[in-house]
Amino acid sequence: MLNVTVIGSGNVASHLIKAITFARGIILKQVMSRRPESLKDILNISDIVTSVADLKDADIYIIAVSDNAIEEVSALLPFTGRLVVHTSGATPMQILNRKNRRGVFYPLQTFSKLRNIDFLQVPLCLEAENAEDYVLLQQLAGALSHTIHNVTSQQRKSLHVAAVFACNFANHMYTLGSMICNDENLPFDILKPLIQETAAKVKELTPVQAQTGPGVRHDDKTISSHLYYLEDDNLKAVYKLLTQSIQHIHG
Amino acid sequence: MLNVTVIGSGNVASHLIKAITFARGIILKQVMSRRPESLKDILNISDIVTSVADLKDADIYIIAVSDNAIEEVSALLPFTGRLVVHTSGATPMQILNRKNRRGVFYPLQTFSKLRNIDFLQVPLCLEAENAEDYVLLQQLAGALSHTIHNVTSQQRKSLHVAAVFACNFANHMYTLGSMICNDENLPFDILKPLIQETAAKVKELTPVQAQTGPGVRHDDKTISSHLYYLEDDNLKAVYKLLTQSIQHIHG
Numbered sequence: 001m002l003n004v005t006v007i008g009s010g011n012v013a014s015h016l017i018k019a020i021t022f023a024r025g026i027i028l029k030q031v032m033s034r035r036p037e038s039l040k041d042i043l044n045i046s047d048i049v050t051s052v053a054d055l056k057d058a059d060i061y062i063i064a065v066s067d068n069a070i071e072e073v074s075a076l077l078p079f080t081g082r083l084v085v086h087t088s089g090a091t092p093m094q095i096l097n098r099k100n101r102r103g104v105f106y107p108l109q110t111f112s113k114l115r116n117i118d119f120l121q122v123p124l125c126l127e128a129e130n131a132e133d134y135v136l137l138q139q140l141a142g143a144l145s146h147t148i149h150n151v152t153s154q155q156r157k158s159l160h161v162a163a164v165f166a167c168n169f170a171n172h173m174y175t176l177g178s179m180i181c182n183d184e185n186l187p188f189d190i191l192k193p194l195i196q197e198t199a200a201k202v203k204e205l206t207p208v209q210a211q212t213g214p215g216v217r218h219d220d221k222t223i224s225s226h227l228y229y230l231e232d233d234n235l236k237a238v239y240k241l242l243t244q245s246i247q248h249i250h251g
Numbered sequence: 252m253l254n255v256t257v258i259g260s261g262n263v264a265s266h267l268i269k270a271i272t273f274a275r276g277i278i279l280k281q282v283m284s285r286r287p288e289s290l291k292d293i294l295n296i297s298d299i300v301t302s303v304a305d306l307k308d309a310d311i312y313i314i315a316v317s318d319n320a321i322e323e324v325s326a327l328l329p330f331t332g333r334l335v336v337h338t339s340g341a342t343p344m345q346i347l348n349r350k351n352r353r354g355v356f357y358p359l360q361t362f363s364k365l366r367n368i369d370f371l372q373v374p375l376c377l378e379a380e381n382a383e384d385y386v387l388l389q390q391l392a393g394a395l396s397h398t399i400h401n402v403t404s405q406q407r408k409s410l411h412v413a414a415v416f417a418c419n420f421a422n423h424m425y426t427l428g429s430m431i432c433n434d435e436n437l438p439f440d441i442l443k444p445l446i447q448e449t450a451a452k453v454k455e456l457t458p459v460q461a462q463t464g465p466g467v468r469h470d471d472k473t474i475s476s477h478l479y480y481l482e483d484d485n486l487k488a489v490y491k492l493l494t495q496s497i498q499h500i501h502g
Contacts, residue, residue, distance in 0.1 A: 067473070090465075090473050108441060110448055110463055114456065121444050149441060158435040159442075161477045161490075166428030166442045167449045168464030169493045170421040175458040175500060177417030184409040190359060190400060191410075191417045192454060193372050197361055198418045199450035203443060205365065207426040212361055213419030214341075222318070222341050226412045234499050239412075241492050242420045248485050249426060 002026050002140055005055060007073060008064035009033035011111035012087050016064055018042055019119035023143040029058040052076050060140060062087060062105055063096075071095045083133050089160035092153045093127055103128035103137055106156055107145075110167050119144055125151035125159065176235060208250070215246035253277050253391055256306060258324060259315035260284035262362035263338050267315055269293055270370035274394040280309040303327050311391060313338060313356055314347075322346045334384050340411035343404045344378055354379035354388055357407055358396075361418050370395055376402035376410065427486060459501070466497035 004026055006017050013031075017039070020028045032055060033039060036048035049055065055077070063073050064087045074084055074097040084096055085103040096102040104127040109117060124141040126148060128134035134150075141148045151159065174195060178188040201210040214222040223243055230236045255277055257268050264282075268290070271279045283306060284290060287299035300306065306328070314324050315338045325335055325348040335347055336354040347353040355378040360368060375392040377399060379385035385401075392399045402410065425446060429439040452461040465473040474494055481487045 067470075090476065109445055110452070112452065112456070112461070112463075115452060117448070123441050123444060125441075147441075147444075149437075151437070155435045155437055157476075157480060158431055159437060161480055162428040162431040162437075162442060163445055164464055164466075164477060164490070165424045165431065167445050168462070168466060168497070169489075170424040170446070171449055171453070171458055171461055171463075172466075172493055172497050172500075173416045173421040173424065174453050175462065176496070177413040178458055179500075180409055180413040180416065184406045186400075186402070186406055186410060186413075188457065190374050190376075190398075191413060193374060193398075194360055194414055194418050195421070195450050195453060197368070198422055199446050201361070201363065201366060202422070202425050202446060205363070206439065207422055207429055210363070210422055211419070211426065212363075212422075213415055215415075215419060215423075219318075225341065225408075226415060229408060229412055234496050237492060238420075238496055239415070241488060242423055245427070245485055245489055246419070246423050249423075249430075 002060065002136070002143075003029040003058040004060045004062060004140060005030045005032065005058040006062045006064060007032045008062075009035050009038045010064065010066065011113055012107065013064035014039060014042060014113060015111050015117055015119065016062065016087070016107070019144045026140060026143045030054075030056060052078055055079070057082075059083065060085060060105075060136060061100075067091050071097070074100070083128075083136060085128075085137065089125075089156055089163065092157075093129070094153070101129060101133050103133050104151075104153070104156065105137060105141070106151070106159075108159060108163060110163075120146050123147040123149055125149045125156055127151060127153060127156065176238065180230075180235070211246065211250060213246075215243040216250050218247065253311065253387070253394075254280040254309040255311045255313060255391060256281045256283065256309040257313045257315060258283045259313075260286050260289045261315065261317065262364055263358065264315035265290060265293055265364060266362050266368050266370065267313065267338070267358070270395045277391060277394045281305075281307060303329055306330070308333075310334065311336060311356075311387060312351075318342050322348070325351070334379075334387060336379075336388065340376075340407055340414065343408075344380070345404070352380060352384050354384050355402075355404070355407065356388060356392070357402070357410075359410060359414060361414075371397050374398040374400055376400045376407055378402060378404060378407065427489065431481075431486070462497065462501060464497075466494040467501050469498065 032049045036045045061084045070086045080099040084100040085105040093104050106125040107122045109122045124145045126137045283300045287296045312335045321337045331350040335351040336356045344355050357376040358373045360373045375396045377388045
């Protein structure tokens with residue numbers, strides 16, 4: 001059995017806590033948070049410790065706090081030589097205080113407190129300073145998810161940037177689409193099947209194969225009429241640059 | 252029973268033909284195409300007529316050809332006073348030759364010959380010059396799909412622009428994400444659960460609520476480090492403009 005302690009109470013921490021609770025072979029040893037009430041939907045508040053002084057022995061400590069708090073929290077831990085990992089895509093492993101053995105346990109997914117996630121489908125990107133610790137992280141990851149990747153800090157950085165495009169920017173395209181509908185009193189619902197199918201397509205096709213639309217067809221007549229239609233400067237600028245980018249990539 | 256004739260052999264025509272074949276209360280009267288061999292997977296080539304002279308009486312003629320051929324095809328039809336519709340999002344109803352009764356039957360979806368579509372889930376956007384013809388289109392649409400919208404030419408134009416954002420540009424974000432992964436020898440597969448979840452989220456949340464990432468958080472440290480990481484000018488320009496656009500919308 002592997003004893004795991006989670007530090008944090010945000011989106012990643014709470015999804016992780018739920019997943020660990022249901023995983024076989026993993027014991028949720030402790031949860032530490034300075035704001036225990038934000039976990040009240042998934043744990044008894046009395047079970048949550050609020051001070052590092054109360055942390056007991058565990059095989060793995062997972063620091064799932066905001067990126068800029070990781071360094072400080074890892075420095076505050078009152079023990080040495082134990083395995084401490086963070087869950088951040090954007091942060092190098094080396095930011096963790098070197099008094100402990102270091103690693104990374106990065107779940108590549110977009111988490112909202114409002115939505116349940118099937119954690120088994122979440123790709124887990126692992127890194128560790130030494131091989132024995134990597135094996136421990138693998139054991140934990142294997143109990144939580146079907147997909148595990150050995151990812152260096154440099155690769156994780158690129159993944160984090162790629163995720164901004166594939167998730168944050170893609171979602172922003174939904175926002176701009178919904179605003180355009182809104183202006184003509186059309187419900188956003190009308191776009192939903194299109195959005196779902198666009199995402200479903202790239203399960204089978206590469207996104208390059210799946211690309212459709214006036215940009216990739218070099219349909220200048222439609223592009224001009226769309227730009228003429230868009231009065232808002234921001235929408236116009238985005239439409240222009242992304243059409244240019246599509247033609248730059250596809251030729 | 253409603254007799255429907257389809258003219259065309261592209262993506263929209265072939266998905267429409269399949270859907271009509273399985274619909275109750277609708278008879279696929281004829282299919283006309285100048286390139287019948289491109290429909291050989293779904294019809295006997297001998298059943299496809301290749302000349303407008305061979306077109307028989309039907310209740311509705313659906314012209315599902317490329318946008319710039321609609322006008323010409325509608326003018327070539329050797330009859331008058333019948334109901335003729337096109338399937339284009341970008342084209343006004345008025346482009347159809349006025350010798351026939353005119354309408355639009357626009358399926359708002361991204362079609363690829365390689366992928367099957369559940370046509371019942373495709374929003375159908377209808378327009379007709381007169382109320383009786385609108386009822387006929389509703390009857391056809393109701394047999395093919397669960398979702399029907401009465402959409403004017405002006406609204407359809409805005410929908411088409413919105414679809415470029417929500418579909419074509421969103422897919423391009425997947426492409427750019429996959430290129431970034433590629434550069435670090437990471438498989439595109441690693442992004443797929445994220446892409447699916449990003450799309451699934453907006454079934455329940457508005458895209459404004461669903462927005463995450465360094466842009467909406469005004470996390471300048473991460474934004475700078477991502478821009479520093481991106482060496483390619485095109486990727487850098489897209490990252491900058493879309494971060495700016497997110498902050499413009501979300502404040």
